[in-house]
Amino acid sequence: xxxxxxxxxxxxxxxxxxxxxxxxxxxxxxxxxxxxxxxxxxxxxxxxxxxxxxxxxxxxxxxxxxxxxxxxxxxxxxxxxxxxxxxxxxxxxxxxxxxxxxxxxxxxxxxxxxxxxxxxxxxxxxxxxxxxxxxxxxxxxxxxxxxxxxxxxxxxxxxxxxxxxxxxxxxxxxxxxxxxxxxxxxxxxxxxxxxxxxxxxxxxxxxxxxxxxxxxxxxxxxxxxxxxxxxxxxxxxxxxxxxxxxxxxxxxxxxxxxxxxxxxxxxxxxxxxx
Numbered sequence: 001x002x003x004x005x006x007x008x009x010x011x012x013x014x015x016x017x018x019x020x021x022x023x024x025x026x027x028x029x030x031x032x033x034x035x036x037x038x039x040x041x042x043x044x045x046x047x048x049x050x051x052x053x054x055x056x057x058x059x060x061x062x063x064x065x066x067x068x069x070x071x072x073x074x075x076x077x078x079x080x081x082x083x084x085x086x087x088x089x090x091x092x093x094x095x096x097x098x099x100x101x102x103x104x105x106x107x108x109x110x111x112x113x114x115x116x117x118x119x120x121x122x123x124x125x126x127x128x129x130x131x132x133x134x135x136x137x138x139x140x141x142x143x144x145x146x147x148x149x150x151x152x153x154x155x156x157x158x159x160x161x162x163x164x165x166x167x168x169x170x171x172x173x174x175x176x177x178x179x180x181x182x183x184x185x186x187x188x189x190x191x192x193x194x195x196x197x198x199x200x201x202x203x204x205x206x207x208x209x210x211x212x213x214x215x216x217x218x219x220x221x222x223x224x225x226x227x228x229x230x231x232x233x234x235x236x237x238x239x240x241x242x243x244x245x246x247x248x249x250x251x252x253x254x255x256x257x258x259x260x261x262x263x264x265x266x267x268x269x270x271x272x273x274x
Contacts, residue, residue, distance in 0.1 A: 024075050024114060024144055029055045029097070032078040034062040040079075043130055047137045048077075054141040069104040069111070076100060077140070080108060081122050084228045091227035093119045095136055097144075115143045115158075118231045118247075121224035131206035132220055138240035161245035163234065166269045169243070171215030173197045173234065173270070176205050179221035181259040188260065193267040208237045217243060223256030230256045234266075 031048050033041050048057060055075065060068070068074055076098050081090035094116040096108070103110035117136055120129040146160065166173075177199055180186055186199045205218045216237045223230040227250060234244035244266070250256050258266075 024097070024099070025055050027055060027073060027075055029057045029075045029077055030060045030065065030068060031057055032062060032065045032076055033059055034065070035079060039127065040130060040133070043133045044137075047134050051134065051137060052141070054144055069100050070102050071100045072102075074100040075114070076111075078108075079119065080116065082116070087228055088226065090122045091224035092222060092229070092231075093122050093124075095119045095140060097140055114147055115140055117143075118222050118233075121222055121227070123225065124222075128202060128206065131209040132235065135209060135235050135237075135240040135242075139235075139242045142241065158245055158247075161242050163244040163266055163269050165241070165243045166217070166234070166266065167272075169217060169236075169270060171217065171238075173217045173219075173266070174200045174205055174208060175219040175258065176200070176202045176221075178202065179219040179232070179257050181257040182254045184258070184260045184263065189263060192264055194271060196270050197263070197267065209235070211237075212240070213237045219258065221257050223250065223253065225253070232258055232262070 029052075031044070031052075033045060035041065045059065048059075057077075065076060065078065069076065076096075078096055078098065080094045080096045082092045082094055083090040096116040097114040098104075098108065099112035099114070101111060117140055119136060173193070173196060175186075175189060175197065177186060180189075180199065189197045189199055207213075208216050208218055217234050218237055220233045220235060221230065229247055230250045232244070232246045232248070233242060235241070236243055246262070
């Protein structure tokens with residue numbers, strides 16, 4: 001599994017992390033094009049060419065990555081698959097931005113990590129993630145200043161997406177039915193949000209993401225079959241910003257997705273700014 005460092009590390013180790021990643025914008029990022037999903041690779045290449053601005057970049061294949069991964073002069077944007085403890089196989093695919101270095105020979109989890117953003121379930125071939133790929137690229141770029149600004153944020157920046165930016169949002173929040181917990185009545189959503197949150201179709205949410213619909217936030221949930229963890233996100237389609245992120249343990253598919261308590265909390269934020 002791609003390492004997710006704990007906040008309890010010693011200060012010296014925190015400083016080492018910051019030093020390892022703070023010059024990402026001045027170094028070449030090698031974008032690794034690999035895997036047999038040609039459609040996703042084409043979207044990734046196109047999006048990098050159109051919108052990657054945070055650093056110089058060049059494309060490479062997996063063979064070149066293997067040759068270059070120990071070189072500290074490069075960062076690598078690469079699709080990775082993560083396997084958590086007690087899982088039988090990898091369950092989540094990530095978009096990871098990693099720093100090359102000598103420890104890379106011991107495994108990807110030994111490389112300094114700027115971010116590993118959950119991308120889709122490892123066995124998901126439905127392609128819903130394709131609509132969100134431009135947003136994911138922007139989220140990664142916007143995340144970089146967070147992890148290079150201070151020592152602690154290098155480890156905890158994903159925890160900053162708790163929805164507080166929603167308090168200044170005045171548009172609509174759209175939820176895909178598949179992103180709602182099976183235990184939650186979808187009819188509750190509009191009721192508790194005073195007409196600010198709605199359930200719509202997966203196609204409508206994909207279209208909102210693709211056309212960068214103004215004044216709209218959409219849901220995206222990754223809940224892998226057989227996985228220990230799931231991820232809930234809210235993404236602004238207008239500017240491709242991540243406004244909310246939650247990683248949580250799954251006790252079964254029935255609790256995967258946005259639940260009643262979580263939706264009520266989000267509703268309070270958008271109505272009262274709390």
